[in-house]
Amino acid sequence: MDADDRDWSQLLGLDRLPNHIIGMRVSELLDLTGRKAVVTGAGGDGLGQAIANRLAGSGADVALVGRTFWKVEKRAAEIEKRWGVKAVPILADMSDWDQVHRAVRESRDALGGLDIMVNNPVMVVGGPFEKHTKDDIDRTVLGSLTMMMYGAHAALEHLLPQGSGRILNIGAVGGRIQQKGLTVYCSCKAGVIGFTRNLAHEVASRGVNVLGVA
Incomplete structure:
Protein backbone atom coordinates (compact mmCIF):
# COMPACT_ATOMS: atom_id res chain seq x y z
CA MET A 1 0.00 0.00 0.00
CA ASP A 2 1.42 3.36 -1.03
CA ALA A 3 1.43 6.30 1.39
CA ASP A 4 -1.09 8.06 -0.87
CA ASP A 5 -3.52 5.16 -0.42
CA ARG A 6 -3.53 5.36 3.38
CA ASP A 7 -5.88 7.59 5.35
CA TRP A 8 -4.65 10.00 8.04
CA SER A 9 -5.18 7.51 10.88
CA GLN A 10 -2.89 4.99 9.21
CA LEU A 11 -0.26 7.61 8.48
CA LEU A 12 -0.23 8.57 12.18
CA GLY A 13 -0.18 4.95 13.28
CA LEU A 14 -3.54 5.26 15.00
CA ASP A 15 -4.74 2.06 13.34
CA ARG A 16 -2.28 0.24 15.62
CA LEU A 17 -3.75 1.53 18.89
CA PRO A 18 -4.68 -1.23 21.38
CA ASN A 19 -8.42 -0.72 21.00
CA HIS A 20 -9.09 -4.23 22.29
CA ILE A 21 -8.42 -3.08 25.88
CA ILE A 22 -10.83 -0.12 25.91
CA GLY A 23 -13.63 -2.11 27.47
CA MET A 24 -11.47 -3.73 30.17
CA ARG A 25 -11.24 -2.79 33.83
CA VAL A 26 -7.84 -1.77 35.20
CA SER A 27 -7.88 -4.87 37.40
CA GLU A 28 -8.31 -6.98 34.26
CA LEU A 29 -5.38 -5.25 32.58
CA LEU A 30 -3.19 -6.05 35.58
CA ASP A 31 -4.32 -9.68 35.79
CA LEU A 32 -1.41 -11.98 34.94
CA THR A 33 -3.13 -15.24 35.86
CA GLY A 34 -1.57 -18.09 33.92
CA ARG A 35 1.47 -16.09 32.81
CA LYS A 36 4.96 -17.45 33.46
CA ALA A 37 7.70 -15.04 34.56
CA VAL A 38 11.41 -15.24 35.29
CA VAL A 39 13.01 -12.68 37.61
CA THR A 40 16.77 -12.48 38.06
CA GLY A 41 18.45 -11.12 41.17
CA ALA A 42 15.43 -12.17 43.19
CA GLY A 43 16.97 -13.69 46.31
CA GLY A 44 17.83 -10.63 48.36
CA ASP A 45 15.84 -7.86 50.01
CA GLY A 46 15.92 -5.50 47.04
CA LEU A 47 14.11 -4.85 43.80
CA GLY A 48 14.18 -8.42 42.46
CA GLN A 49 12.09 -9.93 45.22
CA ALA A 63 10.91 -18.44 38.74
CA LEU A 64 13.37 -16.67 41.04
CA VAL A 65 16.96 -16.76 39.82
CA GLY A 66 19.91 -16.03 42.08
CA ARG A 67 23.50 -16.93 42.94
CA THR A 68 22.69 -18.20 46.45
CA PHE A 69 20.21 -21.04 46.33
CA TRP A 70 18.93 -20.88 49.91
CA LYS A 71 18.00 -17.23 49.40
CA VAL A 72 15.89 -17.78 46.28
CA GLU A 73 14.49 -20.96 47.81
CA LYS A 74 13.34 -18.96 50.85
CA ARG A 75 11.83 -16.21 48.69
CA ALA A 76 10.05 -18.74 46.48
CA ALA A 77 8.48 -20.43 49.50
CA GLU A 78 7.32 -17.07 50.86
CA ILE A 79 5.76 -16.12 47.54
CA GLU A 80 3.94 -19.43 47.12
CA LYS A 81 2.49 -19.15 50.62
CA ARG A 82 1.48 -15.52 50.28
CA TRP A 83 0.05 -15.45 46.77
CA GLY A 84 -0.96 -19.05 46.05
CA VAL A 85 0.94 -19.26 42.78
CA LYS A 86 3.77 -21.53 41.69
CA ALA A 87 7.20 -20.14 42.56
CA VAL A 88 10.40 -22.02 41.81
CA PRO A 89 13.98 -21.24 42.92
CA ILE A 90 16.67 -21.44 40.24
CA LEU A 91 20.39 -21.32 40.98
CA LEU A 111 6.82 -23.27 35.04
CA GLY A 112 5.50 -24.86 31.88
CA GLY A 113 6.20 -21.87 29.70
CA LEU A 114 7.76 -18.41 29.51
CA ASP A 115 5.94 -15.13 28.93
CA ILE A 116 7.93 -12.52 30.87
CA MET A 117 11.66 -12.14 31.45
CA VAL A 118 12.72 -9.52 34.00
CA ASN A 119 16.41 -8.67 33.73
CA ASN A 120 17.47 -7.34 37.13
CA PRO A 121 21.23 -7.93 37.47
CA VAL A 122 23.27 -5.83 39.89
CA MET A 123 27.01 -5.69 40.50
CA VAL A 124 28.33 -2.18 41.11
CA VAL A 125 31.61 -0.69 42.29
CA GLY A 126 31.25 3.00 43.16
CA GLY A 127 33.73 5.74 43.96
CA PRO A 128 35.94 8.19 42.04
CA PHE A 129 36.64 6.88 38.56
CA GLU A 130 40.38 7.58 38.76
CA LYS A 131 40.63 5.20 41.70
CA HIS A 132 38.94 2.33 39.92
CA THR A 133 40.97 -0.75 39.07
CA LYS A 134 40.47 -2.78 35.92
CA ASP A 135 38.56 -5.33 37.99
CA ASP A 136 36.28 -2.58 39.37
CA ILE A 137 35.40 -1.42 35.86
CA ASP A 138 34.98 -4.93 34.48
CA ARG A 139 32.76 -5.95 37.40
CA THR A 140 30.43 -2.98 37.01
CA VAL A 141 30.15 -3.33 33.21
CA LEU A 142 29.47 -7.04 33.60
CA GLY A 143 26.88 -6.57 36.33
CA SER A 144 25.11 -3.53 34.93
CA LEU A 145 25.06 -4.19 31.18
CA THR A 146 26.58 -7.45 29.96
CA MET A 147 24.49 -9.65 32.25
CA MET A 148 21.40 -7.84 30.94
CA MET A 149 22.32 -8.91 27.42
CA TYR A 150 22.94 -12.49 28.53
CA ILE A 170 15.78 -2.77 34.75
CA GLY A 171 17.63 0.47 34.15
CA ALA A 172 18.20 3.51 36.35
CA VAL A 173 17.74 7.25 36.25
CA GLY A 174 21.54 7.34 36.17
CA GLY A 175 21.31 6.31 32.54
CA ARG A 176 20.12 9.82 31.75
CA ILE A 177 21.71 12.06 34.38
CA GLN A 178 25.14 12.45 35.97
CA GLN A 179 25.83 11.07 39.43
CA LYS A 180 29.14 11.52 41.26
CA GLY A 181 30.97 8.35 42.08
CA LEU A 182 28.93 6.29 39.63
CA THR A 183 30.53 7.14 36.28
CA VAL A 184 30.90 3.54 35.10
CA TYR A 185 27.51 2.46 36.45
CA CYS A 186 25.65 5.38 34.88
CA SER A 187 27.44 4.84 31.59
CA CYS A 188 26.30 1.22 31.64
CA LYS A 189 22.73 2.23 32.41
CA ALA A 190 22.86 4.59 29.43
CA GLY A 191 23.93 1.48 27.53
CA VAL A 192 20.90 -0.37 28.89
CA ILE A 193 18.66 2.32 27.40
CA GLY A 194 20.35 1.95 24.02
CA PHE A 195 20.29 -1.85 24.22
CA THR A 196 16.60 -1.89 25.11
CA ARG A 197 15.68 0.53 22.33
CA ASN A 198 17.64 -1.34 19.67
CA LEU A 199 16.55 -4.82 20.72
CA ALA A 200 12.93 -3.68 20.83
CA HIS A 201 13.26 -2.38 17.28
CA GLU A 202 14.82 -5.67 16.19
CA VAL A 203 12.31 -8.15 17.64
CA ALA A 204 8.97 -6.30 17.92
CA SER A 205 7.90 -7.39 14.46
CA ARG A 206 8.36 -10.99 15.60
CA GLY A 207 5.98 -10.67 18.53
CA VAL A 208 8.36 -9.91 21.41
CA ASN A 209 8.20 -6.57 23.21
CA VAL A 210 11.30 -5.26 24.97
CA LEU A 211 10.76 -2.56 27.60
CA GLY A 212 12.91 -0.61 30.03
CA VAL A 213 12.11 0.46 33.58
CA ALA A 214 14.22 3.04 35.39
Whole structure:
Protein backbone atom coordinates (compact mmCIF):
# COMPACT_ATOMS: atom_id res chain seq x y z
CA MET A 1 0.00 0.00 0.00
CA ASP A 2 1.42 3.36 -1.03
CA ALA A 3 1.43 6.30 1.39
CA ASP A 4 -1.09 8.06 -0.87
CA ASP A 5 -3.52 5.16 -0.42
CA ARG A 6 -3.53 5.36 3.38
CA ASP A 7 -5.88 7.59 5.35
CA TRP A 8 -4.65 10.00 8.04
CA SER A 9 -5.18 7.51 10.88
CA GLN A 10 -2.89 4.99 9.21
CA LEU A 11 -0.26 7.61 8.48
CA LEU A 12 -0.23 8.57 12.18
CA GLY A 13 -0.18 4.95 13.28
CA LEU A 14 -3.54 5.26 15.00
CA ASP A 15 -4.74 2.06 13.34
CA ARG A 16 -2.28 0.24 15.62
CA LEU A 17 -3.75 1.53 18.89
CA PRO A 18 -4.68 -1.23 21.38
CA ASN A 19 -8.42 -0.72 21.00
CA HIS A 20 -9.09 -4.23 22.29
CA ILE A 21 -8.42 -3.08 25.88
CA ILE A 22 -10.83 -0.12 25.91
CA GLY A 23 -13.63 -2.11 27.47
CA MET A 24 -11.47 -3.73 30.17
CA ARG A 25 -11.24 -2.79 33.83
CA VAL A 26 -7.84 -1.77 35.20
CA SER A 27 -7.88 -4.87 37.40
CA GLU A 28 -8.31 -6.98 34.26
CA LEU A 29 -5.38 -5.25 32.58
CA LEU A 30 -3.19 -6.05 35.58
CA ASP A 31 -4.32 -9.68 35.79
CA LEU A 32 -1.41 -11.98 34.94
CA THR A 33 -3.13 -15.24 35.86
CA GLY A 34 -1.57 -18.09 33.92
CA ARG A 35 1.47 -16.09 32.81
CA LYS A 36 4.96 -17.45 33.46
CA ALA A 37 7.70 -15.04 34.56
CA VAL A 38 11.41 -15.24 35.29
CA VAL A 39 13.01 -12.68 37.61
CA THR A 40 16.77 -12.48 38.06
CA GLY A 41 18.45 -11.12 41.17
CA ALA A 42 15.43 -12.17 43.19
CA GLY A 43 16.97 -13.69 46.31
CA GLY A 44 17.83 -10.63 48.36
CA ASP A 45 15.84 -7.86 50.01
CA GLY A 46 15.92 -5.50 47.04
CA LEU A 47 14.11 -4.85 43.80
CA GLY A 48 14.18 -8.42 42.46
CA GLN A 49 12.09 -9.93 45.22
CA ALA A 50 9.72 -6.95 45.09
CA ILE A 51 9.18 -7.51 41.36
CA ALA A 52 8.65 -11.24 41.91
CA ASN A 53 6.06 -10.49 44.61
CA ARG A 54 4.23 -7.98 42.44
CA LEU A 55 4.05 -10.39 39.50
CA ALA A 56 2.90 -13.21 41.78
CA GLY A 57 0.37 -10.92 43.41
CA SER A 58 -1.05 -10.28 39.95
CA GLY A 59 -1.42 -14.01 39.37
CA ALA A 60 1.76 -15.00 37.51
CA ASP A 61 3.80 -18.08 38.30
CA VAL A 62 7.41 -17.03 38.86
CA ALA A 63 10.91 -18.44 38.74
CA LEU A 64 13.37 -16.67 41.04
CA VAL A 65 16.96 -16.76 39.82
CA GLY A 66 19.91 -16.03 42.08
CA ARG A 67 23.50 -16.93 42.94
CA THR A 68 22.69 -18.20 46.45
CA PHE A 69 20.21 -21.04 46.33
CA TRP A 70 18.93 -20.88 49.91
CA LYS A 71 18.00 -17.23 49.40
CA VAL A 72 15.89 -17.78 46.28
CA GLU A 73 14.49 -20.96 47.81
CA LYS A 74 13.34 -18.96 50.85
CA ARG A 75 11.83 -16.21 48.69
CA ALA A 76 10.05 -18.74 46.48
CA ALA A 77 8.48 -20.43 49.50
CA GLU A 78 7.32 -17.07 50.86
CA ILE A 79 5.76 -16.12 47.54
CA GLU A 80 3.94 -19.43 47.12
CA LYS A 81 2.49 -19.15 50.62
CA ARG A 82 1.48 -15.52 50.28
CA TRP A 83 0.05 -15.45 46.77
CA GLY A 84 -0.96 -19.05 46.05
CA VAL A 85 0.94 -19.26 42.78
CA LYS A 86 3.77 -21.53 41.69
CA ALA A 87 7.20 -20.14 42.56
CA VAL A 88 10.40 -22.02 41.81
CA PRO A 89 13.98 -21.24 42.92
CA ILE A 90 16.67 -21.44 40.24
CA LEU A 91 20.39 -21.32 40.98
CA ALA A 92 22.56 -19.41 38.50
CA ASP A 93 25.36 -16.89 38.28
CA MET A 94 24.09 -14.41 35.72
CA SER A 95 27.65 -13.45 34.81
CA ASP A 96 28.13 -16.91 33.27
CA TRP A 97 26.72 -17.26 29.75
CA ASP A 98 26.05 -20.99 30.02
CA GLN A 99 24.45 -20.74 33.47
CA VAL A 100 22.14 -17.96 32.32
CA HIS A 101 20.86 -19.96 29.36
CA ARG A 102 20.50 -23.08 31.50
CA ALA A 103 18.62 -21.12 34.18
CA VAL A 104 16.09 -19.69 31.74
CA ARG A 105 15.61 -23.11 30.17
CA GLU A 106 15.08 -24.71 33.60
CA SER A 107 12.68 -21.94 34.57
CA ARG A 108 10.61 -22.45 31.45
CA ASP A 109 10.47 -26.20 32.00
CA ALA A 110 9.54 -25.85 35.69
CA LEU A 111 6.82 -23.27 35.04
CA GLY A 112 5.50 -24.86 31.88
CA GLY A 113 6.20 -21.87 29.70
CA LEU A 114 7.76 -18.41 29.51
CA ASP A 115 5.94 -15.13 28.93
CA ILE A 116 7.93 -12.52 30.87
CA MET A 117 11.66 -12.14 31.45
CA VAL A 118 12.72 -9.52 34.00
CA ASN A 119 16.41 -8.67 33.73
CA ASN A 120 17.47 -7.34 37.13
CA PRO A 121 21.23 -7.93 37.47
CA VAL A 122 23.27 -5.83 39.89
CA MET A 123 27.01 -5.69 40.50
CA VAL A 124 28.33 -2.18 41.11
CA VAL A 125 31.61 -0.69 42.29
CA GLY A 126 31.25 3.00 43.16
CA GLY A 127 33.73 5.74 43.96
CA PRO A 128 35.94 8.19 42.04
CA PHE A 129 36.64 6.88 38.56
CA GLU A 130 40.38 7.58 38.76
CA LYS A 131 40.63 5.20 41.70
CA HIS A 132 38.94 2.33 39.92
CA THR A 133 40.97 -0.75 39.07
CA LYS A 134 40.47 -2.78 35.92
CA ASP A 135 38.56 -5.33 37.99
CA ASP A 136 36.28 -2.58 39.37
CA ILE A 137 35.40 -1.42 35.86
CA ASP A 138 34.98 -4.93 34.48
CA ARG A 139 32.76 -5.95 37.40
CA THR A 140 30.43 -2.98 37.01
CA VAL A 141 30.15 -3.33 33.21
CA LEU A 142 29.47 -7.04 33.60
CA GLY A 143 26.88 -6.57 36.33
CA SER A 144 25.11 -3.53 34.93
CA LEU A 145 25.06 -4.19 31.18
CA THR A 146 26.58 -7.45 29.96
CA MET A 147 24.49 -9.65 32.25
CA MET A 148 21.40 -7.84 30.94
CA MET A 149 22.32 -8.91 27.42
CA TYR A 150 22.94 -12.49 28.53
CA GLY A 151 19.49 -12.68 30.10
CA ALA A 152 17.73 -11.20 27.08
CA HIS A 153 19.56 -13.54 24.74
CA ALA A 154 18.57 -16.56 26.82
CA ALA A 155 14.93 -15.48 26.91
CA LEU A 156 14.77 -14.90 23.16
CA GLU A 157 15.70 -18.55 22.56
CA HIS A 158 12.18 -19.36 23.78
CA LEU A 159 10.17 -16.21 23.08
CA LEU A 160 11.01 -15.81 19.40
CA PRO A 161 10.00 -19.35 18.36
CA GLN A 162 6.61 -18.90 20.07
CA GLY A 163 6.19 -15.41 18.62
CA SER A 164 5.21 -13.73 21.88
CA GLY A 165 6.56 -12.48 25.20
CA ARG A 166 7.97 -9.55 27.12
CA ILE A 167 11.50 -8.70 28.20
CA LEU A 168 11.81 -6.03 30.90
CA ASN A 169 15.26 -4.53 31.43
CA ILE A 170 15.78 -2.77 34.75
CA GLY A 171 17.63 0.47 34.15
CA ALA A 172 18.20 3.51 36.35
CA VAL A 173 17.74 7.25 36.25
CA GLY A 174 21.54 7.34 36.17
CA GLY A 175 21.31 6.31 32.54
CA ARG A 176 20.12 9.82 31.75
CA ILE A 177 21.71 12.06 34.38
CA GLN A 178 25.14 12.45 35.97
CA GLN A 179 25.83 11.07 39.43
CA LYS A 180 29.14 11.52 41.26
CA GLY A 181 30.97 8.35 42.08
CA LEU A 182 28.93 6.29 39.63
CA THR A 183 30.53 7.14 36.28
CA VAL A 184 30.90 3.54 35.10
CA TYR A 185 27.51 2.46 36.45
CA CYS A 186 25.65 5.38 34.88
CA SER A 187 27.44 4.84 31.59
CA CYS A 188 26.30 1.22 31.64
CA LYS A 189 22.73 2.23 32.41
CA ALA A 190 22.86 4.59 29.43
CA GLY A 191 23.93 1.48 27.53
CA VAL A 192 20.90 -0.37 28.89
CA ILE A 193 18.66 2.32 27.40
CA GLY A 194 20.35 1.95 24.02
CA PHE A 195 20.29 -1.85 24.22
CA THR A 196 16.60 -1.89 25.11
CA ARG A 197 15.68 0.53 22.33
CA ASN A 198 17.64 -1.34 19.67
CA LEU A 199 16.55 -4.82 20.72
CA ALA A 200 12.93 -3.68 20.83
CA HIS A 201 13.26 -2.38 17.28
CA GLU A 202 14.82 -5.67 16.19
CA VAL A 203 12.31 -8.15 17.64
CA ALA A 204 8.97 -6.30 17.92
CA SER A 205 7.90 -7.39 14.46
CA ARG A 206 8.36 -10.99 15.60
CA GLY A 207 5.98 -10.67 18.53
CA VAL A 208 8.36 -9.91 21.41
CA ASN A 209 8.20 -6.57 23.21
CA VAL A 210 11.30 -5.26 24.97
CA LEU A 211 10.76 -2.56 27.60
CA GLY A 212 12.91 -0.61 30.03
CA VAL A 213 12.11 0.46 33.58
CA ALA A 214 14.22 3.04 35.39
